[in-house]
Amino acid sequence: MRKLDYHEAIKKLVSFIREKTEKTGTNGVVIGISGGIDSATTAYLAAKALGREKVLGLIMPYYNNQDVDDARLVCSSLGIECREINIKPIVDTMVSQLGFQPDKKSLGNIMSRTRMVILYAHANAMNRLVLGTGNRSEFLTGYFTKWGDGASDYAPLINLYKTEVWEIAKLLGVPKRIIEKKPTAGLWEGQTDEDELGISYRLLDEILWRLVDLKMEKERIAEELGISIERVQYVEALVKRSEHKRRLPPGPEF
Ligand SMILES: Nc1ncnc2c1ncn2[C@@H]1O[C@H](COP(=O)(O)OP(=O)(O)OC[C@H]2O[C@@H]([n+]3cccc(C(=O)O)c3)[C@H](O)[C@@H]2O)[C@@H](O)[C@H]1O
Ligand SMILES: Nc1ncnc2c1ncn2[C@@H]1O[C@H](COP(=O)(O)OP(=O)(O)OP(=O)(O)O)[C@@H](O)[C@H]1O
Ligand SMILES: [Mg+2]
Numbered sequence: 378m379r380k381l382d383y384h385e386a387i388k389k390l391v392s393f394i395r396e397k398t399e400k401t402g403t404n405g406v407v408i409g410i411s412g413g414i415d416s417a418t419t420a421y422l423a424a425k426a427l428g429r430e431k432v433l434g435l436i437m438p439y440y441n442n443q444d445v446d447d448a449r450l451v452c453s454s455l456g457i458e459c460r461e462i463n464i465k466p467i468v469d470t471m472v473s474q475l476g477f478q479p480d481k482k483s484l485g486n487i488m489s490r491t492r493m494v495i496l497y498a499h500a501n502a503m504n505r506l507v508l509g510t511g512n513r514s515e516f517l518t519g520y521f522t523k524w525g526d527g528a529s530d531y532a533p534l535i536n537l538y539k540t541e542v543w544e545i546a547k548l549l550g551v552p553k554r555i556i557e558k559k560p561t562a563g564l565w566e567g568q569t570d571e572d573e574l575g576i577s578y579r580l581l582d583e584i585l586w587r588l589v590d591l592k593m594e595k596e597r598i599a600e601e602l603g604i605s606i607e608r609v610q611y612v613e614a615l616v617k618r619s620e621h622k623r624r625l626p627p628g629p630e631f
């Protein structure tokens with residue numbers, strides 16, 4: 378992996394958030410706080426950049442589990458205002474009107490898009506920006522809901538791999554239990570990113586870095602990392618099949 382100077386990276390992230398908020402003439406930012414590391418890190422950076430009064434956290438559980446306590450911990454340790462909105466009644470009502478029962482992934486996407494609607498309702502009403510929490514590992518593999526958690530005004534972590542977010546979170550003082558927990562989208566009980574993606578973030582990031590950033594030959598990546606070529610091809614396929622999630626909807630050229 379590339380060797381980033383994480384102290385410098387934090388400075389860059391903080392000035393990015395400050396500059397975007399100032400230049401857009403907005404009053405601050407709104408962030409969905411899940412209890413996971415990406416949203417915690419984004420909130421820590423935003424509080425550093427803008428001061429805690431200008432950061433609103435929205436805790437929007439569907440399930441009532443440990444993640445809610447972890448999300449509260451982020452808010453209390455940072456001293457930012459957090460509001461809790463239970464999305465279960467909203468999602469369940471929506472589903473009851475669909476006329477069919479969505480499978481667990483489609484239901485998860487409805488949860489993610491419901492959170493997006495609520496974040497933008499607050500951003501509109503308060504003249505604030507929605508800060509996204511996506512990282513480069515998720516972005517390149519398409520591991521996010523299109524127009525759900527993938528939707529935001531600015532996404533400070535989007536050019537940082539998950540393994541780099543872990544390092545930055547440590548330096549920022551994000552609570553240890555949040556750094557150490559398994560990444561999960563939390564869309565169904567027992568879901569973990571690494572199980573669903575079929576690969577660990579450590580290996581994924583090593584492959585993505587060589588494949589996408591260094592544009593290295595697949596054979597060489599396999600050799601360097603001591604893995605099979607199929608593993609590299611698998612990651613390449615994740616990147617290719619999610620290309621549509623990394624652009625605005627196109628139409629024919631005229
Ligand atoms: N080739 C193509 N060109 C243009 N559009 C294309 C397309 N293929 C699908 N589509 C469209 O994209 C839709 C599928 O994309 P999408 O709706 O996103 O759904 P999909 O990618 O199937 O599912 C989202 C994935 O992201 C994961 N996720 C979601 C939310 C948060 C997190 C997290 O880490 O916290 C992870 C979730 O667990 C799941 O694996 C299709 O229904 C279709 O509308
Ligand atoms: N229950 C929730 N309440 C508020 N926001 C949520 C909730 N669940 C998900 N989100 C939003 O969706 C984003 C995407 O989730 P994702 O799981 O990728 O990030 P994370 O939970 O912050 O970190 P990790 O990937 O390590 O679990 C979150 O960062 C958060 O902004
Ligand atoms: Mg999560």
